[in-house]
Amino acid sequence: MELIQKIFDAGVVGAGGAGFPTHLKLNCKVEYFIINGAECEPLLETDKYLMRTKSFEMIKAIEEVGKQVEADKLVLGLKRKYTKEIAQLQSAIKALNSKVTLFLLDNFYPAGDEQILVYEITERSIPEGGIPLDVGAVVSNIATLVNILDAMAGKPVIEKYLTVAGEVKQPCILKVPIGISIGQCIEAAGGSTVQDFSVIIGGPMMGSIIHQNQIKDEVVTKTVGALIIVPEDHYIVERKETPIHYIIHRAKTCCIQCSMCTDLCPRNLIGHKLRPHRIMRSIGVAENNEEILKEALICCECGVCELYACPMGLSPKTINGYLKKQFREKGIRYQKGQEKPTAQQIRAYRKIPVNRLISRLNLTQYKDCIVEGPFAVKTFKVNIPLSQHIGKPASPKVKVGDRVYKGQLVGEVPMGDLGANVHASIDGRVCAISDSIVIQSDENNEVIS
Ligand code: SF4
Ligand code: SF4
Incomplete structure (x- = not known):
């Protein structure tokens, strides 16, 4: 049976994000098949465990999917600090004489954001409102790959x-x-x-x-x-549970327009026209400038602006989420950018170190458990x-x-x-x-x- 049919039968969806059906995602032809092993959110261990213990099967599955999407380049992106996992995967690649390569990332957030990972590996910025396919790539994460592996053996996602x-x-x-x-x-x-x-x-x-x-x-x-x-x-519960009317009120009264939210925004840094400080200003002075507010539609809601960058403790990400919902209800979509975005040169110096992020999030006590x-x-x-x-x-x-x-x-x-x-x-x-x-x-x- 064809791989796509097996993946469909098994009910495989993206195991990390919104759950896009994998049989549709992989029904394409690309240059790059990228596997996301970055596990960039603090405290998560599952992908590392899977890469350590299922390395041989995983490399075989990457090869199979690579054939399906006719990819020349099969690249697994993971962090440089995952030394045990790298060793396991390298021995599997060698033993299987596989063409899979490992791409080693620094320990920054959000290394596992699909668009950031694609940029790191290919040096191509996906157009605003676009998907990896726009630059010749398709991405699956580690847990999805394990489900594909099971699907190949006829086992559904249960x-x-x-x-x-x-x-x-x-x-x-x-x-x-x-x-x-x-x-x-x-x-x-x-x-x-x-x-x-x-x-x-x-x-x-x-x-x-x-x-x-x-x-x-x-x-x-x-x-x-x-x-x-x-x-x-x-702290995280309090931030995430703050009512939206209070968040908007604070945006109106406390935003000092320092633009730190924009300066550290990972999507802005790969060249996207997403400027959370301008959205905050538009909200703040009731400009009602739809063109600016629509930039919220290309926010990936990574939370860097809100939980790391803003010195005033404001919540651009939550406001973007609120705006996105409103646009969606009105049926307004972002028109995919025609221009090729160019990443900012300063990007390399503006990656968020995960340990510092953990400290900001008040999670240090759980880090080394x-x-x-x-x-x-x-x-x-x-x-x-x-x-x-x-x-x-x-x-x-x-x-x-x-x-x-x-x-x-x-x-x-x-x-x-x-x-x-x-x-x-x-x-x-x-x-x-x-x-x-x-x-x-x-x-x-x-x-x-
Ligand atoms: S970082 Fe905070 S205070 Fe500065 S512009 Fe952004 S929202 Fe306003
Ligand atoms: S959540 Fe903030 S930092 Fe992240 S993409 Fe959206 S605007 Fe940029």
């Missing part, structure tokens, strides 16, 4: 590797079924070490926050890669969303009362549509269907190593 870090008794990597509750993952990491906590889903910079009363209902999906548990009054695992977590109940990806939700293929087995297709989309199939992640009986499928087994919760 499990996730997760980093669980921060205020837990045992920071670790877990291997969990899709649809398991966040609360069970925290329990599997020994439980929280503080009484009142919040959970950052994803990395501290780009992740979202859920509260303690939501951990039973919120579940792990195909795009969740980490859970960072922090005290509920942690020993992360154990992986621990496989079994559960008796999963709640599998029919939409875990960009595009339309999958349609249920089962009904309440049906017995299903692990790996069985339970929700499908037609091939060619923007969407992805979903599969049962445990054996059991379907007990509810809404915008998700709830499957219950007779087993008890269990953590096994």
Whole structure:
């Protein structure tokens, strides 16, 4: 069977970001197939673990995908400091006589932003509003590659590797079924070490926050890669939870137009016409200058302006997110740039050192924790969303009362549509269907190593 068909059947989506269906993304011909192993968000360990332990299989999978997209250049980008992973991958490349090359990055944020990684490797800036394909590249991250690897063996996406870090008794990597509750993952990491906590889903910079009363209902999906548990009054929680009207009011009254947000903006530094300080000014003086406000549409929401650059503690990124939503509701899109952007020469000196970022984020105490695992977590109940990806939700293929087995297709989309199939992640009986499928087994919760 063709690789694209296998990837479609397995329901593979981008495992890190918004979950773009991989069978559509890889249906192209490019010069570069780039694998994103930069794992640039602080405290995350999963990709490193996967690169260390699955290096041979990964190199084989890169070669296979490379053939599919007819890429001349197969490049895995990872950080120079990942010495163990580099050694493992180099021996796999040598043993397999592979044409995969490793591109070593400095330890900066956001090295793993798709557009920044493409620039680092190819020295080509993707046009504003564009995608890597515009400069002859396609990018997959490490966790997606592992799912492609499974798809090649006929195994659907039913499990996730997760980093669980921060205020837990045992920071670790877990291997969990899709649809398991966040609360069970925290329990599997020994439980929280503080009484009142919040959970950052994803990395501290780009992740979202859920509260303690939501951990039973919120579940792990195909795009969740980490859970960072922090005290509920942690700096990051306060920043991310500030109401938008308060953020706008502060922008109007406190922005000193120093332009640090623009000077350090990674997208501005690769030549994009994204100037958060001008957006802030436009918001501040009610200029209502749509042309300037539309620059928000090319913001990747990396958070550098908000959580690192701004000396006044303001939130350009959140304002950009707010503006993007408003433009989307009005059906306004960014017109893809025609000019080739040129990166600024000063860019090399304006990369954000990750250790300094960790300190700014008040996460230093969690930085050097020993992360154990992986621990496989079994559960008796999963709640599998029919939409875990960009595009339309999958349609249920089962009904309440049906017995299903692990790996069985339970929700499908037609091939060619923007969407992805979903599969049962445990054996059991379907007990509810809404915008998700709830499957219950007779087993008890269990953590096994
Ligand atoms: S860094 Fe802060 S104060 Fe300076 S221009 Fe940007 S938002 Fe305004
Ligand atoms: S979040 Fe801020 S720093 Fe990041 S791309 Fe958007 S405007 Fe630039």
